[in-house]
Amino acid sequence: MASILTAANEAAMLALDAAPGDIAWRTDTKQFFILDALPASALENWREYSPxxxxxxxxxxxxxxxxxxxxxxxxxxxxxxxxxxxxxxxxxxxxxxxxxxxxxxxxxxxxxxxxxxxxxxxxxxxxxxxxxxxxxxxxxxxxxxxxxxxxxxxxxxxxxxxxxxxxxxxxxxxxxxxxxxxxxxxxxxxxxxxxxxxxxxxxxxxxxxxxxxxxxxxxxxxx
CATH class of the missing domain: 3.30.2000.30 (STM4215-like)
Structure with a gap:
């Protein structure tokens, strides 16, 4: 089951212990991002998750x-x-x-x-x-x-x-x-x-x- 995590900024998001499918809530930009692939430390593996x-x-x-x-x-x-x-x-x-x-x-x-x-x-x-x-x-x-x-x-x-x-x-x-x-x-x-x-x-x-x-x-x- 996917987890919903919280990150204060981009650096914090890239430091998350996340698995593919996990969702991060960025409090600085007020956006959700979903991790498509590992490693979570690579920005290109995250994409905005919104309708x-x-x-x-x-x-x-x-x-x-x-x-x-x-x-x-x-x-x-x-x-x-x-x-x-x-x-x-x-x-x-x-x-x-x-x-x-x-x-x-x-x-x-x-x-x-x-x-x-x-x-x-x-x-x-x-x-x-x-x-x-x-x-x-x-x-x-x-x-x-x-x-x-x-x-x-x-x-x-x-x-x-x-x-x-x-x-x-x-x-x-x-x-x-x-x-x-x-x-x-x-x-x-x-x-x-x-x-x-x-x-x-x-x-x-x-x-x-x-x-x-x-x-x-x-x-x-x-x-």
Whole structure:
């Protein structure tokens, strides 16, 4: 039976007395890793152990974090060190509530609640091709005279980064490979820009819909 172990960091994980199939919880990165082969001291024998759809969302976030001036963009959505010397992020997964201490501009990747029926195969045998619909929500610096201008600028950078994520060799979208489970297409929808209001946001914001066509097997979600 596999064991679930805890490691404070990469070095601690590589020092574990683990056997193939054992799972390590990394408290520094808040990730599970599974050991595929011995020795446990070799990093290449460990791989992230998480559901495929979570890996897809993380892949989208990684693409958004490439939005930096060094990569030809106007904005910087990369990770950074805050004023207290702590690692901080500008791209989040699943966050809908923010406070005064959060950075602006910032992005959140949300799952679109309007789920779609399977494109082909359904749940029969586990294999299916499905539309995984996401919403990228962005919050921007306030411009009292022209509230939507910063939102248009930021959404353009987001769309540009997503287009770059589509331009890959061998259909290796988001670095997730080209053999199921994998992403087989990325579709970018029309952005929507909204001014500040009392119900959703005190600053202007935008939404960019993204649909990822997935080849996946629901019987093995961790594959």
């Amino acid at each position: 495929f759809r979570l890996r897809v969302v993380k892949g989208v976030c990684a693409a958004l974090k490439t939005i930096t001036p060094a990569n030809g963009h106007l904005h910087d959505f990369s990770d950074f060190i805050d004023d207290a010397g702590r690692p901080a992020e500008r791209v989040f997964r699943g966050r809908t509530v923010y406070g005064d201490g959060d950075p602006l501009p910032m992005l959140s990747v949300l799952e679109d609640p309007r789920a779609r029926e399977p494109v082909g195969g359904g749940l029969k045998g586990g294999f299916s091709s499905n539309e995984f619909r996401l919403l990228i929500q962005g919050f921007v610096q306030d411009d009292k005279d022209h509230p939507l201008d910063p939102a248009y600028l930021a959404s353009a950078d987001v769309i540009s980064a997503l287009v770059k994520a589509k331009l890959v060799n061998n259909f290796n979208f988001l670095g997730l490979g080209n053999v199921a489970p994998c992403v087989i297409e990325i579709l970018i929808g029309e952005p929507v820009h909204r001014p500040p209001d009392d119900e959703i946001s005190a600053v202007a914001y935008f939404l960019v819909p993204v649909t990822l066509i997935l080849a996946e097997n629901f019987e093995t979600p961790f594959a």
